[in-house]
Amino acid sequence: MKKTSFKTQLPRLTLVAVLLAGSYLTAPALHAQNLPTLGDTGREDLSPVMERKLGEEIMLGIRADPDYIDDEVAAEYLNDFGSRLLEVHQEARGDANFDFYFFTVRDPMINAFALPGGFIAVHSALVVLAQNESELASVLAHEIGHIAQRHIARMIGNQKQDFLIPIASLILAALTMRSNPDAAMAVAIGGEGLAVQRQLDFSQNAEREADRVGLQILRDGGYDPSGMVAFFERMQSSSRGYSDNFPAFLRTHPMTSERIADIQSRIQSETFKKHIDSPDFQLFRSRIRVLQDESAQALLETKSYFEDQITHAISLKKPYPAAEYGLAFIAFKQNNFKEAQVYLDKARKESGRETGNDVSSLFFTSLQLDILLRSKQNPAALKAAELALQEFPVSRGIGRQYTDALIANQHGEQAITYLRDQTLLYRKDFGLQEQLAKAYAAEGKEALQHLALAESYALSGAISPALDQLDIARRSPDATYYDHAIIDARERDLRERYKDELEALKKQGDKK
Structure with missing residues (x-):
């Protein structure tokens, strides 16, 4: 498209x-x-x-x-x-x-x-x-x-x-x-x-x-x-x-x-208690402001917007973590990882200025992991990811960053074990299957890699590419007898599903 x-x-x-x-x-x-x-x-x-x-x-x-x-x-x-x-x-x-x-x-x-x-x-x-x-x-x-x-x-x-x-x-x-x-x-x-x-x-x-x-x-x-x-x-x-x-x-x-x-x-006749916003709300807005248009010109314009926000906040002697976070995210998008780290550190400092405490946030933690992973600081990324997983144990995003760090540090088998457990918990998450395929590829497990890719395509509704991946898995030199049994069973299921969809479309075409 x-x-x-x-x-x-x-x-x-x-x-x-x-x-x-x-x-x-x-x-x-x-x-x-x-x-x-x-x-x-x-x-x-x-x-x-x-x-x-x-x-x-x-x-x-x-x-x-x-x-x-x-x-x-x-x-x-x-x-x-x-x-x-x-x-x-x-x-x-x-x-x-x-x-x-x-x-x-x-x-x-x-x-x-x-x-x-x-x-x-x-x-x-x-x-x-x-x-x-x-x-x-x-x-x-x-x-x-x-x-x-x-x-x-x-x-x-x-x-x-x-x-x-x-x-x-x-x-x-x-x-x-x-x-x-x-x-x-x-x-x-x-x-x-x-x-x-x-x-x-x-x-x-x-x-x-x-x-x-x-x-x-x-x-x-x-x-x-x-x-x-x-x-x-x-x-x-x-x-x-x-x-x-x-x-x-x-x-x-x-x-x-x-x-x-x-x-x-x-x-009009009711009274309500004022709601106090979560600190993450403004970080969410900053992240979406960047993501809504990632063209080079748009990032420059958004950067200027955040810089103006900081200038205004300083004049009012107010903290401005969301603007610093926005600048950190822009720098990351521009592959300027050192600048991203500087702005992220400032955002963390500003977020705790009024309380004197470091504010824990999924937004800060995830961006920190992204910076470490993309800048190839692999040992530091794994250490930070392990701590992040303890702090945010149900975060699927942190979980995937953790497996990225495991793979980057050549701990593919550990990543596979973790991802297999996750796919049992979240059976409809095609992204997890895609990540599992990546972990299998890192370990040279070709048949299992394409099986996982087939499952990812199937979960996302792309039946024909899923069948192609099953065919590749079947022809993989490391495919075992057990793998072939799984491939055959999954192929039967997907072909039946594909047939049902084609028949439904044909019926609709006949009615027109």
């Missing part, structure tokens, strides 16, 4: 919602004024299990998109943050007990979107715009509300479940159709205009419902609900240029001013 400029992308969420509206023109009218609850029989049309399957199908394509921010440190912060919101409303996981996953995409539109089955995306521009954790929480709580109320499932629940793969493909088309807005709009509004409008009416009411659910999550989670109002107001101011591009009848969200007024009326 050709990578597009961060500054020229189309607003993804709008396209997703509009394309969804255009794709269900045969569905009966959905009466928005009588929205079902979590226990409504409307869920029978699209089961929670099939809803999750649809979300997973969509995520396979999103993860392959170059604008998916595949950064474990940022992902761990965002998922820990989202999990804390879910703790106060476990019922949001539904009967299927959805395992929510929060992720970030590069997009200049200030927005977020929910996918079926517990997947929630946040645009990088939104992260940068949010000024505190209550504002970020207001966005995530709103999207959790969409999933808790199963809005997408209710929208498509009257469709037959064998349409799931085409539906997933259609949504992915919306995510990638950035270079030709006219074509996107033509797809969106093709068909019966009345049916489209009915779906848009449903979407607008779903947004109001998600606001109400999100507000309750904010209250119970200890965040300031006024953060939702403040963020909507800032979003309204920053997004005027985008909203002008779409006629009123194609807006899937209620007007922001209307939503602000509704929320203000709900919280």
Whole structure:
């Protein structure tokens, strides 16, 4: 897929919602004024299990998109943050007990979107715009509300479940159709205009419902609900240029001013305790600010931004660790490891200036390991990784850096043992299988290397490349009888899965 400029992308969420509206023109009218609850029989049309399957199908394509921010440190912060919101409303996981996953995409539109089955995306521009954790929480709580109320499932629940793969493909088309807005709009509004409008009416009411659910999550989670109002107001101011591009009848969200007024009326008589942000929040924003555009020119502009932040903070005699961290991350991206280390040390010092204590942070620890590994300080990297794993034992990102350090120090067998244990704990993590393949390669275990690669491809949805890797594994000179048995069994499974997918696509083609 050709990578597009961060500054020229189309607003993804709008396209997703509009394309969804255009794709269900045969569905009966959905009466928005009588929205079902979590226990409504409307869920029978699209089961929670099939809803999750649809979300997973969509995520396979999103993860392959170059604008998916595949950064474990940022992902761990965002998922820990989202999990804390879910703790106060476990019922949001539904009967299927959805395992929510929060992720970030590069997009200049200030927005977020929910996918079926517990997947929630946040645009990088939104992260940068949010000024505190209550504002970020207001966005995530709103999207959790969409999933808790199963809005997408209710929208498509009257469709037959064998349409799931085409539906997933259609949504992915919306995510990638950035270079030709006219074509996107033509797809969106093709068909019966009345049916489209009915779906848009449903979407607008779903947004109001998600606001109400999100507000309750904010209250119970200890965040300031006024953060939702403040963020909507800032979003309204920053997004005027985008909203002008779409006629009123194609807006899937209620007007922001209307939503602000509704929320203000709900919280005006309540008092709330001010939420104190985690120190990691500003580090998260700095990291995303760098990751949203890594071109040479953009890094220079972002560097200038952080330098201005430091100058301003010094004038106010305030600490500025997030800006120093941002400069450290930029220097690392530019392969200037000495400068990265200097800025990282400053960030750590600044983070503890007010308390006099060194502040422990996954952001600091992970970047320190990256600097040591990339600058080939292998013994120091392994020592630091062992300490980091003790401090952050459940961090998958630190775990992978630990195995990188083991491999760099020629401890491949130890890395293999650790990774095998991890793959048993996280069976759907294709990145772990890819890392395991790397460890096998370091030890010269060719057949096992390609077996692990096959599993990584299969988990990511790439069945044909997975079968190719199995064939390479079978022909590897070190493949044992036991390896051949595993290869044959896995190949049968994958070929059956491949056949089922082709038949589903053929059925859809015959119906058109």
